Amino acid sequence: MFVPAFYRQPETSWMVDLIRNNPLALMVANSAGQDAPFATHLPVIPDPDADGPWAPDLSGAILLGHMNRANPHWRAMETGDSALLAFTGPHAYVSPTVYERSPAAPTWNFTSVHVRGSIVKIEDTEETLHVVKSTVRAFEKDFGADWDMEESLGYFRQILPGVGAFRLTVSGADGMFKLSQEQEPEVRDRVRRDFGRRDCGRHRETAALMGRLA
Numbered sequence: 001m002f003v004p005a006f007y008r009q010p011e012t013s014w015m016v017d018l019i020r021n022n023p024l025a026l027m028v029a030n031s032a033g034q035d036a037p038f039a040t041h042l043p044v045i046p047d048p049d050a051d052g053p054w055a056p057d058l059s060g061a062i063l064l065g066h067m068n069r070a071n072p073h074w075r076a077m078e079t080g081d082s083a084l085l086a087f088t089g090p091h092a093y094v095s096p097t098v099y100e101r102s103p104a105a106p107t108w109n110f111t112s113v114h115v116r117g118s119i120v121k122i123e124d125t126e127e128t129l130h131v132v133k134s135t136v137r138a139f140e141k142d143f144g145a146d147w148d149m150e151e152s153l154g155y156f157r158q159i160l161p162g163v164g165a166f167r168l169t170v171s172g173a174d175g176m177f178k179l180s181q182e183q184e185p186e187v188r189d190r191v192r193r194d195f196g197r198r199d200c201g202r203h204r205e206t207a208a209l210m211g212r213l214a
Helices: 012-021 072-076 123-143 152-160 186-195 201-214
Strands: 024-027 038-046 062-066 082-094 107-122 165-176
Touching: 012 038, 012 082, 012 107, 012 165, 024 062, 024 072, 038 072, 038 123, 038 152, 062 072, 062 107, 062 123, 082 201, 107 123, 123 152, 152 165, 186 201
Parallel strands: none
Antiparallel strands: 024 038, 024 082, 038 062, 062 165, 082 107, 107 165
16 A cells, blocks of 8 residues: 555554454455456454554554355455455545635545465464454454343354365565645645535544544
8 A cells, every 4th residue: 555654643542543443354365266356345453462562563463353155255265375454544525615715625535554465374273263353352342232142152153164264374564544734724724624524424523534644
């Protein structure tokens, strides 16, 4: 991903927060066949058993994910393959009307993190179940209602043969936080205030990020 210098994240926590708050990633990988590349939307979480701070480029971090084993992407994937995970954060269209000047051009403010790394396919049943349970815990804590999965573990085991879990060790990452930094402060502030007044939650989330730039 091409990231102009003024759109880079102010600090590592911006990329970490985007991954945690927007965990539905697009996984892209090539294969030796003619159907390459493969792309699959799937939930991804940081490995809850991995300790230590995140590196500035996220290298060394471990992410866990899973997909349907019937997916051709899973069948083509091999341990040791390289893959890219694309996470998309808050984004919104910027109309030239908000600039209050002419000439002007429309644009799109957006946030994204691209993570590169090496894949390990998890074949062990208990390890796969651990990934599923860890994913449930993470998502119920952040987005759900603390649902207790214990009564459903038997059902989990029934569907587990269809789950392809994997571990990705990050080799590097790029964060793109395009939030009107190319504009003068007063223009950027008009965009932020316009987004903050919208009914659309996506606009308000983008405005909140823009406020953190100040």
